[in-house]
Amino acid sequence: MGTLIYAHRGASKLAPENTMPAFELAHQAGADGIETDVQLTKDGVPVLIHDENVRRTTNGTGFVQDYTYEEIKKLDAGSWFSTKFSDTPIVTLEEFLEWVQDKSMVLNIELKNNVIDYKNMERIVYDLLQAYQLLDQTVVSSFNPDSMKRMKEIDPKVATAFLTSQKLPDLFGYLKRLQVDGLHVKYRLLNKKLAENCMQQNLALRSYTVNRPAQMKKCFKLKCEGIFTDVPHLAKEYRELYQ
Numbered sequence: 001m002g003t004l005i006y007a008h009r010g011a012s013k014l015a016p017e018n019t020m021p022a023f024e025l026a027h028q029a030g031a032d033g034i035e036t037d038v039q040l041t042k043d044g045v046p047v048l049i050h051d052e053n054v055r056r057t058t059n060g061t062g063f064v065q066d067y068t069y070e071e072i073k074k075l076d077a078g079s080w081f082s083t084k085f086s087d088t089p090i091v092t093l094e095e096f097l098e099w100v101q102d103k104s105m106v107l108n109i110e111l112k113n114n115v116i117d118y119k120n121m122e123r124i125v126y127d128l129l130q131a132y133q134l135l136d137q138t139v140v141s142s143f144n145p146d147s148m149k150r151m152k153e154i155d156p157k158v159a160t161a162f163l164t165s166q167k168l169p170d171l172f173g174y175l176k177r178l179q180v181d182g183l184h185v186k187y188r189l190l191n192k193k194l195a196e197n198c199m200q201q202n203l204a205l206r207s208y209t210v211n212r213p214a215q216m217k218k219c220f221k222l223k224c225e226g227i228f229t230d231v232p233h234l235a236k237e238y239r240e241l242y243q
């Protein structure tokens, strides 16, 4: 199979990020997987939205954590992208899992708990993945190292990955302490040495956000386990050409 193609926030170049139309398009494009971002509402409902604040991607203002689910579901998360998508709602993690469960896709659930460390987030997400029997095809990731440790404490079998956009000293010692199974790096950090080290340490290496053909080619050549791309339809074409 080679490098897996994860649609980053769904097919987010073609439809508003982290919404059902973006996920549907990713599936239609033949993406192997979907990456999505989770935040928690005031009443602890996991919802799919990238930012802590709803301002950029909805018609609302303020923080996700200050909205109840009943309130947040009324927001329009599509119009900012195009009027074609007006009134597209924010999706809950549960709605997404229900939709994806019969679709043999892999998942990357990114816990957005590096700015606000939401209470119990790992347990809430874990219980849902388990209820939908999706743990085997899911990687849970975060920029928050403590969160990745907590996830392993809940269940050492959950596949986890640490996200980073920066060079870190003693990276591999650090990853070992976190007991993660993978490393998700910003594309500019990707190089041959890193790929070789990950291979040696048995860590799955994935890179974001890989939208250009030359970048895709490099990820394929370095045998990354996966790429996160806003354009899964193009990545599929290039994978056929280059891998």
Ligand code: G3P
Pocket (backbone or CB within 6 Å): 008, 035, 037, 050, 110, 141, 163, 184, 208, 228
């Ligand atoms: O999970 C990969 C990537 O999505 C991490 O960065 O900001 O796009 O969520 P961001």
Ligand code: MG
Pocket (backbone or CB within 6 Å): 035, 036, 037, 110
């Ligand atoms: Mg993300």
